[in-house]
Amino acid sequence: MTHSSIIFEYPLNEKMRNWLRVEYLLQQLVAxxxxxxxxxxxxxxxxxxxxxxxxxxxxxxxxxxxxxxxxxxxxxxxxxxxxxxxxxxxxxxxxxxxxxxxxxxxxxxxxxxxxxxxxxxxxxxxxxxxxxxxxxxxxxxxxxxxxxxxxxxxxxxxxxxxxxxxxxxxxxxxxxRQSGRFNELQAHQGFFQNAAEDKNLLRILLSSDDEIYPQVSGHKARFSIRFFPLENDDRVPEILPFQLACC
The missing domain is CATH 1.10.3900.10 (YacF-like)
Structure with missing residues (x-):
């Protein structure tokens, strides 16, 4: 991961959703x-x-x-x-x-x-x-x-x-997190979908320099990712490279 990379995480079940929230709050507590x-x-x-x-x-x-x-x-x-x-x-x-x-x-x-x-x-x-x-x-x-x-x-x-x-x-x-390896993938016209059978967590690696973020919908069997620009007047490249780990 380079200094200009950012990882977005998305939980695929309620248990992981709660754990990520608690992790975030405990990190704030320590800080x-x-x-x-x-x-x-x-x-x-x-x-x-x-x-x-x-x-x-x-x-x-x-x-x-x-x-x-x-x-x-x-x-x-x-x-x-x-x-x-x-x-x-x-x-x-x-x-x-x-x-x-x-x-x-x-x-x-x-x-x-x-x-x-x-x-x-x-x-x-x-x-x-x-x-x-x-x-x-x-x-x-x-x-x-x-x-x-x-x-x-x-x-x-x-x-x-x-x-x-x-x-x-x-x-x-x-x-x-270590159970899933990052794979090089591409989103076409800002969209990607795939299966994630019996997985708990998606990890999406993007370049922060591009100022693009993902919105994920899905559950333990299947998911889809839509990518959006941070600024409304910007556009997502027709072919967007990113990395994905299913954990």
Missing amino acids: SKNAHSPEACLLFLRTLTELLDIFERNELRADLLKELERQQSKLQQWLIVPDIDTQAVHCLIDELSAHGQKMNTVPKFGSTFKEDRFIGQIRQRLSIPGGYCNFDTPTLHLWQHLPIEKRQAQLDHWYAGLEPLHLSLQTLLHLI
Whole structure:
């Protein structure tokens, strides 16, 4: 992948859709875990409330545990392949097993935050546009004026409860992404379609210099991609080269 390339991803089932959203929010959580910046702290709290909404609607832990077991079974089959690096495979199996054991010991995702009075108050106000002004949330205003060390310790504590989820999800999504190779393809008049039997994820590699983006529709059996220019007055080339990985 060159510096001018960009990867677009599209989930082919609801489970992958949720995982990608959680991954994105966890990445934001880590990036905003900085008590020195009031803006970063606010982003952390907003992101945390979005994660809690997802946790309440989905059985993330059960799905992740099933996938950890499934990936371990797949790796066990790799051990009989000739010339395979068995040490690397065993290390990966051990890593997945450790994630599974850790996930089994932590409470249901989001459950500990329900008992946090401060998070509960903030969560109610963050759903309202501008609802986190200091006159709406005096507790937040006070918290933002606590010593930096105390705020940082609190941010670290909140994230620590989600770290097993983050590490497990990182490993699983990495394996899923690595399961599909990029192939050179062409879209004709901005359109491409194909089959993707029993796949979870599409990854589309384009040159960012072209300022073209894909819109995907499909499910686990078949999908179609339409390409559009970023600017309305631009056009997509009649034959557009791109790369596609079905994972």
